[in-house]
Amino acid sequence: MSEFVLQADDVAIHYGGVKAVDGVSLTLRRGEIRGLIGPNGAGKSTVIDAITGRVRLTRGKVQLGGQDVTELGPVARRMRGLSRSFQRTSIFGQMPVRRQVELASHKMGVADSGADADAVLRELDLMPMADVIAEDLGYGEQRRLDLALALVGRPSVLLLDEPMAGLSVQESHDLAKHLKALTSRWNVSVLLVEHDMDVVFGISDVVTVFELGRVIASGEPAAVRADPRVREAYLGSAA
Numbered sequence: 001m002s003e004f005v006l007q008a009d010d011v012a013i014h015y016g017g018v019k020a021v022d023g024v025s026l027t028l029r030r031g032e033i034r035g036l037i038g039p040n041g042a043g044k045s046t047v048i049d050a051i052t053g054r055v056r057l058t059r060g061k062v063q064l065g066g067q068d069v070t071e072l073g074p075v076a077r078r079m080r081g082l083s084r085s086f087q088r089t090s091i092f093g094q095m096p097v098r099r100q101v102e103l104a105s106h107k108m109g110v111a112d113s114g115a116d117a118d119a120v121l122r123e124l125d126l127m128p129m130a131d132v133i134a135e136d137l138g139y140g141e142q143r144r145l146d147l148a149l150a151l152v153g154r155p156s157v158l159l160l161d162e163p164m165a166g167l168s169v170q171e172s173h174d175l176a177k178h179l180k181a182l183t184s185r186w187n188v189s190v191l192l193v194e195h196d197m198d199v200v201f202g203i204s205d206v207v208t209v210f211e212l213g214r215v216i217a218s219g220e221p222a223a224v225r226a227d228p229r230v231r232e233a234y235l236g237s238a239a
């Protein structure tokens with residue numbers, strides 16, 4: 001058994017002459033949060049797409065729990081425990097919260113989807129809103145519902161692309177707290193692309209910095225924050 005739940009090796013995604021991602025390697029240990037940061041267009045979302053199987057690799061390999069999944073599509077990867085959140089709550093806007101989560105769990109083939117849904121809702125403090133129509137939730141709660149849908153079937157890896165976008169400081173704080181709790185209580189590993197530096201440096205175990213499709217720094221948050229190259233490329237003097 002690999003010590004990594006997720007391992008991407010020398011991943012490249014080229015669009016014609018555009019090297020969106022060009023030789024990126026990264027890993028996730030069980031229960032670890034890795035923050036991915038970098039300027040706009042650095043290739044962060046493309047790496048997420050590559051890992052989920054949404055785009056085909058130009059080069060490289062993706063492994064999940066030590067198994068090569070490079071040739072598998074997004075649904076097959078999801079079934080093997082690789083989940084991502086979408087900003088998709090509006091698709092089922094007319095449906096009550098618990099029903100949505102239960103349906104998503106059922107679609108995943110979970111035997112007791114009711115129990116699965118309840119566990120997820122409890123974990124994310126959404127049980128009091130179980131019967132609320134999704135459209136009537138506050139924005140922060142909708143983001144949590146989005147996360148709930150990604151958590152059905154107990155994935156081992158969660159990929160999140162800017163989950164804090166549009167949230168208030170308090171809502172971001174709450175979501176960050178839930179993410180941190182998930183990693184310890186459910187042993188989920190998280191790859192977090194996020195522009196909110198307080199969140200990234202606050203909850204990540206490791207931070208990886210992208211620039212122009214490549215990794216320019218990676219390590220513990222304090223070391224990355226202090227790295228002169230990172231400050232120059234991205235963080236500026238405000239960090």
Ligand SMILES: Nc1ncnc2c1ncn2[C@@H]1O[C@H](COP(=O)(O)OP(=O)(O)OP(=O)(O)O)[C@@H](O)[C@H]1O
Nearest residue numbers: 015018019020038039040041042043044045046047
């Ligand atoms: N389908 C595509 N075709 C051509 N170029 C693309 C495509 N998708 C992404 N790119 C390019 O690849 C580069 C990386 O984009 P990407 O969206 O991954 O960056 P990002 O770091 O996620 O940026 P942001 O922080 O703004 O979301 C950019 O130059 C982008 O224009």
